[in-house]
Amino acid sequence: MTVSLAAAAPWAARAQTTPVFVLNSLDANVSVIDPVAWKEIKRIxxxxxxxxxxxxxxxxxxxIANALGDSLTFIDPRTAEVQRTVRGIPDPYQLRFSPDMKWLVIAGNRLxxxxxxxxxxxxxxxxxRIASSKTPSxxxxxxxxxxxxxxxxxSDELVAVDLPTQTLKWRVKTGATPADVFGTADDRHLLLALTGGxxxxxYDVTGKEPRRTKIIATGDGAHAFRAAGDKRHVYVSNRVANTISKxxxxxxxxxxxxxxPGGPDCMDVSADxxxxxxxxRWARKLSVIDTQTRQVIRQVKVGKSPHGVWTLDHAPR
Known part of the structure; x- marks a missing residue:
C-alpha cells in the first residue's frame, strides 16, 4: 500500500527538519532528500x-567514507554543504567512533x-594499521x-581488537559471509548478521574467548543492524529475503x-x-516503512547501488 504525499507530509513536518542522506555507491555521490516532500533535492x-x-x-x-576514492568527505548534516575533503585515507569502507570519542576505527574492505x-x-x-583476514566489513x-x-x-571470521594496546585480542570462525555487528548495552552479547546465511x-563475549550461544532466524541475507530507539529492540535487514526483522x-x-523490497541494506529510524x-540496493530507491502498519508507504528514486542512509533527526542509537 502507498499513501499519498498529503498523508505522509504531516508526519514529516512534525518530526523531521534535517535532510536525509543516501550514499549512491556506484555513482560516487550522495542523494540529499527533502523529508517533507520526499524528493531528492540535489546530489553531492x-x-x-x-x-x-x-x-x-x-x-x-x-x-562520508569513499572506499575506492581513498578519502573522507565532510558534509554539514543540517545544510548539506560540503565542508572539506580529507585525502590519503586508504580504503575507508566502514567506520565508527568509539563512545569516548577518542578513536575512529576504519575497516579497509579491499586492502x-x-x-x-x-x-x-x-x-x-x-x-x-593492523593486517587482518579477508575483507574487513x-x-x-x-x-x-x-x-x-x-x-x-x-574469511568468515569475527575478530576483536584491543584499543588501548592496538593489538588483536582474538579471532573466531563464523557462519557464511558475516556483515554487520551489534552489541547489547551491557556488553555481554554480540550479534553478527550472516549475509551468506x-x-x-x-556470541557471549564476557570471557577471554567468545562463545556462540545461538542463531536467531531472520531471513536470507541478514546484513545490517539499526537500533529501534527503545533500548530493547534492533532491526536487521535481510537483503535476499527482502524483509526487515525486529x-x-x-x-x-x-x-x-x-x-x-529491492534488496534492503542500511537503515535509519525516525526520531519517533x-x-x-x-x-x-538493487532498486535504486530509498524505501520508507511504517512500523505500525508494517507497510512500505513511500519510495524515493536515488542513484546506483544506494548503500548508507542517515539523518540527524533519528531515534536514539
Missing part, C-alpha cells in the same frame, strides 16, 4: 564508492586492514571504548517482520520510531 559528488557514513562527535560534520585513528576533535592521526565498539569488533566478510549469530535484545528472538528508512 564524493570520491569513488561511498558506502558508509558516520557523525563526528561534535555533531557538526557527517563523514584487508584495520586502521585505528586518534581523533583530537578536528583531525585524524593514524595510530596503528563492519565495526562495533563496546561501551567502555576498549574493544573493537570487526567482521571478516570473505539466513540469520544472526549471538529482534528483542532481552529474549534474543525475532519478534516482527516488515516487507522491504515510526518510520524505517532503508536503502533498496
Amino acid at each position: 559528488p564524493t570520491g569513488k564508492e561511498p558506502h558508509h557514513l558516520y557523525l563526528t562527535p561534535d555533531e557538526k560534520s557527517l563523514i 584487508n586492514h584495520i586502521d585505528l585513528y586518534r581523533w583530537d576533535g578536528k583531525d585524524l592521526t593514524l595510530a596503528k 563492519h565495526v562495533w565498539i563496546d561501551s567502555k571504548s576498549t574493544t573493537a569488533y570487526l567482521s571478516m566478510q570473505d 539466513n540469520g544472526v549469530e549471538v 529482534i528483542d535484545l532481552q529474549a534474543l528472538e525475532a519478534v516482527a517482520s516488515y516487507p522491504a 520510531g515510526r518510520l524505517i528508512l532503508v536503502t533498496s
Whole structure:
C-alpha cells in the first residue's frame, strides 16, 4: 500500500527538519532528500564508492567514507554543504567512533586492514594499521571504548581488537559471509548478521574467548543492524529475503517482520520510531516503512547501488 504525499507530509513536518542522506555507491555521490516532500533535492559528488557514513562527535560534520576514492568527505548534516575533503585515507569502507570519542576505527574492505585513528576533535592521526583476514566489513565498539569488533566478510571470521594496546585480542570462525555487528548495552552479547546465511549469530563475549550461544532466524541475507530507539529492540535487514526483522535484545528472538523490497541494506529510524528508512540496493530507491502498519508507504528514486542512509533527526542509537 502507498499513501499519498498529503498523508505522509504531516508526519514529516512534525518530526523531521534535517535532510536525509543516501550514499549512491556506484555513482560516487550522495542523494540529499527533502523529508517533507520526499524528493531528492540535489546530489553531492564524493570520491569513488561511498558506502558508509558516520557523525563526528561534535555533531557538526557527517563523514562520508569513499572506499575506492581513498578519502573522507565532510558534509554539514543540517545544510548539506560540503565542508572539506580529507585525502590519503586508504580504503575507508566502514567506520565508527568509539563512545569516548577518542578513536575512529576504519575497516579497509579491499586492502584487508584495520586502521585505528586518534581523533583530537578536528583531525585524524593514524595510530596503528593492523593486517587482518579477508575483507574487513563492519565495526562495533563496546561501551567502555576498549574493544573493537570487526567482521571478516570473505574469511568468515569475527575478530576483536584491543584499543588501548592496538593489538588483536582474538579471532573466531563464523557462519557464511558475516556483515554487520551489534552489541547489547551491557556488553555481554554480540550479534553478527550472516549475509551468506539466513540469520544472526549471538556470541557471549564476557570471557577471554567468545562463545556462540545461538542463531536467531531472520531471513536470507541478514546484513545490517539499526537500533529501534527503545533500548530493547534492533532491526536487521535481510537483503535476499527482502524483509526487515525486529529482534528483542532481552529474549534474543525475532519478534516482527516488515516487507522491504529491492534488496534492503542500511537503515535509519525516525526520531519517533515510526518510520524505517532503508536503502533498496538493487532498486535504486530509498524505501520508507511504517512500523505500525508494517507497510512500505513511500519510495524515493536515488542513484546506483544506494548503500548508507542517515539523518540527524533519528531515534536514539
